Amino acid sequence: MEHTAEDIVLDVRGQICPACLLITLSELNSNKERLKGEKARLVVKTDHRDATRTIPGAAFAMGYSVSVVQKERHYEITLEHEK
Amino acid sequence: MSSAGKIEETDLRTSNERLKKYIREKVNHLLSVMGTKPLNKEELDDSTLIELDPIGIIALSFEQVLEHQKETNRRLTVAKDQLQAVFDTVGVCISIIDEDMRIVNCNEKQKELLVSSNTKAIGRHCYDIYCGKDSPNLDCPAVETLATGKPVFIREVKKKHKHFQIVTSPLNDADGKVTGVIEVSMDVTEKKKVEELMRQAEKLTAVGLLAGGIAHELNNPLGNILGYATLLLKDRESGLRPEHREKLEIIVEQAKKGGDIIRGLLDFSRQSVPSFSNVPINDIIRKTVRTLQNRFSSQRIKTDVVLPETFIVRADPRQIELVILNLLLNSIQAFEGVNGREKTISVRTGRENDFVQVTIADNGPGIPEEILPNIFDPFFTTKPIGKGAGLGLSICSGIIKEHKGSIHAGSEAGKGTEFVFLLPAAGPASG
Structure with a gap:
């Protein structure tokens, strides 16, 4: 589906958990208003497999919907406000 | 640096180490709550840890x-x-029942129809609360669903004098094990009554037509039999022997009985058109009670007639008299075989919105519950063969319906029977 919200891209490739989770949470906190207002989505690029479990788990508890897409050499985790 | 200064620096370092250890422990605790791994000291040194402020991040995330x-x-x-x-406003009863047949939850409709006020239903056995029994019925659909795990549909179940259509569906846990039943039931009591009335009306129409036709056909030959037999009896020159005369008398008597039955059939088929006028119902009642006074006296039946107000109804007085006569005769006959106690027939009139209500009650033995629905059926009788054609109440029902009224009976074994009929009032009640 076409979306009009801005993508905030966070590239944490090369980092492992818990650092990538903490950095993602920090980004979710600092962009809370835009994300909750559906003006932006957070797209996290990670090559750490564990992050595809920890980030969605934490983000879901905070009220975000999550999708994980596997790219050629990394994962793309998209977090947006749960409708 | 002085030795005192060295001691202070050592203390400060020790204190810092303790603080950093504390922060790492707390951060790791919070990270485990978030479902991730603990901090790796090689990847996140102390200065980066302080700069990243993980406790602050997690606090904001929380x-x-x-x-x-x-x-x-x-x-x-x-x-x-x-x-x-x-759940509460849907027009059907819904109950959730557990494996021990206890009510887990039920909606307002269920409570309204089957739970007595001030009774706590939750946690009680459904067969106790809904069916008034000590154990489930053998054909209980909830028992079957609990046993088979399959839905059950029952076309009709009687609970506390009401009729229900019931569907039970299993409640399964995550492993698919049946842990309870959802019971959805619909009250079909009124629907059943309407169906019964329609069935009775159809039956009455068909039987009425048949009875009317047969009565007409039989009336002429029976009239001839009665006429010729009477003539022969009166003929003094016929030379009849006494035993032949006796047999002729039996023929006359039986022909008269046949005539009564035919009149009953003609009344039942109501081939006479009612003639409506505004009549005081109490006058008809008093007149009919007077007609039967000898019967009441001879059978030692006490009458209790209370007619406080004048009620005018739109009715055919002859037909309404027939109704009251039939109902009173019915009450008198109910006392046959009753001895050793006071026998009372009471008659009351009253106003019921746009109708005048007449109640005729007796304290006789009552009508068994199982035959009560059939008493207005034509040819239904509990009397021995030859004692009644079973048309009286059917005629009453037909007449009252033709007057756009209604009639019903209530009875309790050992306590008596009450017939109530309503007729359209012709005007407001007066004293």
Whole structure:
């Protein structure tokens, strides 16, 4: 589906958990208003497999919907406000 | 540096180490709550740890978790209230029953129809609360669903004098094990009554036509039999021997009985058109009671007639007299074989909205519950063969319906029977 919200891209490739989770949470906190207002989505690029479990788990508890897409050499985790 | 200064620096380092250890422990605890791994000292040295401020990040994240929880709780409360409203206002009874046949939850409709006021239903056995029994019925659909795990549909079940259509569906846990039953039941008592009335009306129409036709055909030959037999009896020159005369008398008597039955059939088929006028119902009642006074006296039946007001009804007085006569005769006959106690027939009139209500009650033995629905059926009788054609109440029902009224009977074994009929009032009640 076409979306009009801005993508905030966070590239944490090369980092492992818990650092990538903490950095993602920090980004979710600092962009809370835009994300909750559906003006932006957070797209996290990670090559750490564990992050595809920890980030969605934490983000879901905070009220975000999550999708994980596997790219050629990394994962793309998209977090947006749960409708 | 002085030795005192060295001691202070050592103390400060020790204190810093303790503090950093504490921060790492607390951060790791919070990270485990978030479902991730503990901090790796090689990847996140002390200065980076302080700079990243993980406790601050997680605290802010928890703030969002709590906000989300609050919003989820609010939505759940709204959804629960909406579901509860649907649960309670839907026109069918819904119960959730556990494997021990105890009521886990039930809606307002269920309580309204089958739970007595001030009775707590939750946690009690459904067969106790809904069916008034000590154990489940053998054909209980909930028992079958619990045993088979399959839905059951029952076309008709009687519970506490009401009729229900029931569907039971299994409640399964995550492993597919049946842990209870959802029972949905619809009260079909009124529908059943309407169906019964329609069935009776159709039957009455068909039987009425048949009876009227046969009565007409039989009336002429029976009239001839009665006429010639009477003539022969009166003929003094016929030379009849006494035993022949006796047999002729039996023929006359039986022909007269046949004539009575034919009149009953003609009344039943109501081939005479009612002639409506405004009549005081109490006058008809008094007249009919007077007609039967000898019967009441000879059978030692006490009459209790209370007619406080004048009620005018739109009716055919001859037909209404027939109805009251039939109902009173019915009450008199109910006392046959009753001895050693006071026998009373009471008659009351009253106003019921746009209708005048007449109640004729006796304290006789009552009508068994199983035959009560059939008493207005044509040819239905509990009397021995030859004692009654079973048309009296059927005629009453037909006449009252033709007057756009209604008639019903209530009875309790050992306590008596009450017939109540309503007729359209012709005007307001007067004293």
